[in-house]
Amino acid sequence: MIDATQTFSIIVILGAALVSGSLLAPYIVRVFNGGPSRFDRILDPIERRLYRLMGAKPEATMGWKEYFLAALLLNVGQMVLAFIILVYQNVLPLNPQGFPGLSLDLAFNTVVSFATNTNLQHYNGEATLSYFSQLGAIQFLQFTSAATGICCMVALVRGFRAGSANLGNFYVDFIRSLTRILLPLCLMAALVFVALGVPQSLGGYVPVKTVEGSTQTILVGPVASLVSIMQLGTNGGGYYGANSAYPFQNPNPATDVLEIYLMLLLPTALVFVFGELLGKKRETRPILIGTYGLFALDLAIAFIPPLPIVGPGLETRFGGFFSTFWTVVTTAVTTGSVNSSLSGIHPLAILSAFMGMLIQATPGGKGVGVMYMVMYIVITVFVVGLMTGRTPEYLGMKITARDVKLVMVAFLIHPLVILVPTVLAYATHAVDAIPGLTSLPTSVGFTQVLYEFTSAAANNGSDFLGASANTPFFNLATAIVILVGRYGPIAVLLALAGSMVGRKRSSEHSLKTDSNTFSLVLIGSILLLVVLTFLPFLILGPVLAYFQGMVNFFG
Amino acid sequence: MAAQKEQKQGYRPVVVLSLLSLLICGFLFPFVVTGISQVALPSQANGSLAQLAGRNVGSYYIDNGFTLPVFFHARNESNPLVASASGVDPDITLQDALSQVIGIHNATGIPTSDLIVMVKSHQQETLWVLGDPYVNVLVLNLALINSYPSVYSSYR
Numbered sequence: 001m002i003d004a005t006q007t008f009s010i011i012v013i014l015g016a017a018l019v020s021g022s023l024l025a026p027y028i029v030r031v032f033n034g035g036p037s038r039f040d041r042i043l044d045p046i047e048r049r050l051y052r053l054m055g056a057k058p059e060a061t062m063g064w065k066e067y068f069l070a071a072l073l074l075n076v077g078q079m080v081l082a083f084i085i086l087v088y089q090n091v092l093p094l095n096p097q098g099f100p101g102l103s104l105d106l107a108f109n110t111v112v113s114f115a116t117n118t119n120l121q122h123y124n125g126e127a128t129l130s131y132f133s134q135l136g137a138i139q140f141l142q143f144t145s146a147a148t149g150i151c152c153m154v155a156l157v158r159g160f161r162a163g164s165a166n167l168g169n170f171y172v173d174f175i176r177s178l179t180r181i182l183l184p185l186c187l188m189a190a191l192v193f194v195a196l197g198v199p200q201s202l203g204g205y206v207p208v209k210t211v212e213g214s215t216q217t218i219l220v221g222p223v224a225s226l227v228s229i230m231q232l233g234t235n236g237g238g239y240y241g242a243n244s245a246y247p248f249q250n251p252n253p254a255t256d257v258l259e260i261y262l263m264l265l266l267p268t269a270l271v272f273v274f275g276e277l278l279g280k281k282r283e284t285r286p287i288l289i290g291t292y293g294l295f296a297l298d299l300a301i302a303f304i305p306p307l308p309i310v311g312p313g314l315e316t317r318f319g320g321f322f323s324t325f326w327t328v329v330t331t332a333v334t335t336g337s338v339n340s341s342l343s344g345i346h347p348l349a350i351l352s353a354f355m356g357m358l359i360q361a362t363p364g365g366k367g368v369g370v371m372y373m374v375m376y377i378v379i380t381v382f383v384v385g386l387m388t389g390r391t392p393e394y395l396g397m398k399i400t401a402r403d404v405k406l407v408m409v410a411f412l413i414h415p416l417v418i419l420v421p422t423v424l425a426y427a428t429h430a431v432d433a434i435p436g437l438t439s440l441p442t443s444v445g446f447t448q449v450l451y452e453f454t455s456a457a458a459n460n461g462s463d464f465l466g467a468s469a470n471t472p473f474f475n476l477a478t479a480i481v482i483l484v485g486r487y488g489p490i491a492v493l494l495a496l497a498g499s500m501v502g503r504k505r506s507s508e509h510s511l512k513t514d515s516n517t518f519s520l521v522l523i524g525s526i527l528l529l530v531v532l533t534f535l536p537f538l539i540l541g542p543v544l545a546y547f548q549g550m551v552n553f554f555g
Numbered sequence: 556m557a558a559q560k561e562q563k564q565g566y567r568p569v570v571v572l573s574l575l576s577l578l579i580c581g582f583l584f585p586f587v588v589t590g591i592s593q594v595a596l597p598s599q600a601n602g603s604l605a606q607l608a609g610r611n612v613g614s615y616y617i618d619n620g621f622t623l624p625v626f627f628h629a630r631n632e633s634n635p636l637v638a639s640a641s642g643v644d645p646d647i648t649l650q651d652a653l654s655q656v657i658g659i660h661n662a663t664g665i666p667t668s669d670l671i672v673m674v675k676s677h678q679q680e681t682l683w684v685l686g687d688p689y690v691n692v693l694v695l696n697l698a699l700i701n702s703y704p705s706v707y708s709s710y711r
Contacts, residue, residue, distance in 0.1 A: 050572075050575060053571055053575065054567065054568040054571040054572050054575070055567045055568060055571070056568040056572075070568075070569070073566075073569045074569050074572055074573060077569050077570060077572075077573030078573050078576065078577070080573075081573055081574070081577050082577075135581050135582055135585050136577060136581040136582065137581075139580065139581055139584070139585055140576070140577050140580045140581030142580075143576070143580035143581075143584070144576050144580060171568055171572060174572070175572075178576070178579070178580065183579075183580075183584060186584065187584070187587070187588065190588045190592075191588065191591060191592065191595075191596075194588070194592040194596045194599050194600050195596055195599060196599070197599050197603050197615075197616060198599070199599070199600055199601060199602045199603075200585075200588055200589050200592040200593070200600045201589065201592075201593065201600050201601050201602070202589055203601070206601070206602060206604070206611070208604070208611045208612060208613050209610070209612065210612055210613050210619045210620055210621075211607060211612045211613070211619055211621065211626070211693075211696060211697070211700070211710055212619075212620065212621060212622065212623055212626070212710075214620060216613055216617070216619070216620060218602045218604065218613065218614045218617060220601060220602040222585045222588070222589055224588060224592065224600075225584060225585040225588040225589070226585075228588075229580075240641075242640055242641040242642065245639070245640035245641045246641040246643070247616035247617060247641060247643060247644070247645060248602070248614075248616055248617070251603075251616045252679075253680075310648055310687070312638060313638075313639075313640050314639065314640060315639050315640055315641060315644050315646075316630070316639065316644055316646035316647055316648055316689045317644075317646050317679075317689060319687055338640075339640075340640045341640035344640065
């Protein structure tokens with residue numbers, strides 16, 4: 001349970017995200033509509049030079065296949081560059097600690113994880129990666145994956161927009177989302193982080209003699225620039241293995257609140273972007289009520305039990321409340337950063353974290369969260385159509401059998417890539433290779449393995465296992481899950497958007513999707529779908545742990 | 556021949572944009588942030604190092620590893636069952652700090668009332684009004700050393 005001041009602080013943080021998100025939305029819409037902006041004088045010539053270097057025509061337009069393929073191929077190209085950097089970091093510059101190159105399977109897992117906005121980490125950054133790798137592999141992919149997510153959502157909305165003839169130009173969207181949204185926001189955030197105590201240096205770790213005279217190494221690096229994009233881009237992968245529990249990544253309560261706010265900012269802004277870009281602002285309503293309604297439910301579940309006291313797995317400066325609140329937010333927006341050890345969190349809060357990652361739209365990762373919400377809306381429209389005996393319609397367009405098949409495929413990918421690998425990990429005894437896992441109580445071990453694949457599939461990246469999952473099975477299995485979980489639904493939903501282009505619209509709407517009633521039905525159908533699909537596995541994991549009377553997952 | 560040419564054009568934007576995005580996002584951006592920070596905020600940018608008698612003894616944000624009975628101790632050395640998530644948590648709760656006062660009094664002879672005042676004057680709140688107050692162990696111990704130079708003469 002939480003008290004009045006804690007409730008107040010939740011309201012202030014969420015309120016700040018909602019207000020600034022709604023204020024940022026018109027600017028984001030102008031960026032993608034190519035509208036004029038005061039930055040044009042500086043950025044237009046730069047962007048034109050980039051297009052010329054690429055040999056791309058910015059005025060060319062793309063259908064869904066071209067758009068998706070451009071995004072996929074660019075991501076693959078970026079993965080290849082980052083892979084080379086990770087494997088050969090030992091011969092590349094900026095490696096003052098002299099770290100060796102990464103193993104092939106760990107490097108593969110890492111680039112797949114970061115290029116897809118997942119940021120599952122099977123390594124401890126401070127003891128594994130050179131400065132060059134932290135910059136040229138990790139921060140690099142954190143920017144590009146965030147930009148890719150935003151682009152795909154924008155393309156989806158263009159497909160649903162009345163009178164649109166195409167999904168836009170991926171290269172233009174990608175470059176503009178970097179130059180006009182992510183880079184400027186991150187520059188401001190990074191400098192604030194440095195001012196608040198997050199290091200930003202390339203000078204190498206600092207050896208000191210402590211007050212008592214023993215030796216200690218201060219692990220400084222280019223941390224602030226990484227933290228800015230990891231939170232703003234809902235990436236979540238930290239500079240350090242302990243992520244934002246490590247003091248240099250999150251030195252005090254002020255940085256903690258700022259990081260929570262930054263995680264929420266873009267996913268919330270994009271909810272408003274949806275209606276505005278669509279040209280029907282009222283259609284933001286079901287998405288806003290749906291995402292934030294489910295988020296409120298996540299929070300309610302997590303705060304049922306008493307807050308954990310400062311003890312195992314928690315940092316003193318955050319305490320039980322901010323650790324639990326962070327855990328709910330980071331899974332609700334599928335960021336995956338942590339400011340505590342998940343093992344120190346109550347089973348019901350972990351259940352809430354699962355809900356965030358299973359629904360993926362509360363409000364979900366930036367861009368893809370809205371895409372999943374559109375998927376749920378189409379499913380709900382179809383179900384409501386069946387119940388009332390009318391032809392299902394969304395935005396005046398008839399929803400066909402093919403549309404319903406597409407959204408069902410998009411939905412079913414998620415359980416497929418979570419449940420099957422979890423079972424395989426046990427059936428093949430791959431779990432035995434994880435140090436200490438089999439000695440834990442069954443419900444705890446099962447929760448940790450299920451969480452690993454859920455986090456991978458949802459492109460979240462938070463985990464219990466961390467570097468202990470650096471085994472060939474878990475590196476390859478989670479990489480495959482991540483790839484299918486990311487590009488599968490995006491491809492299918494862009495195909496859906498592509499088929500909406502130019503579709504006949506009636507001005508009479510038989511179903512008002514911008515109403516409060518529809519929003520509530522939407523929440524209900526999302527809960528039904530997700531709970532029915534995953535309930536048995538959740539019961540064997542966190543629910544069982546709860547009924548066994550556990551207060552955390554230390555076994 | 557024609558098909559080959561078309562394909563060549565098709566891959567050029569991908570290859571060039573991969574490299575350009577690496578240069579801009581992976582290097583240009585963090586180098587700009589590093590440059591500004593090193594000039595404008597050098598202390599924070601280099602790890603908020605703590606000094607004692609003119610030499611660096613650690614960072615205010617990283618547990619300094621105190622083990623001697625004359626100092627306050629962080630949580631990380633004592634017992635894995637109370638260990639923090641980072642393993643280098645530099646802070647302890649106010650309650651924890653106060654419970655260590657008697658031990659430090661026994662080891663140093665500093666009056667407990669003075670120690671309690673010392674602890675309370677260094678307490679920080681989790682976000683102004685929220686949460687339980689806590690104390691930074693390194694800040695507290697450095698204050699002890701500076702306030703009681705004769706007791707801690709060997710550390711100066």
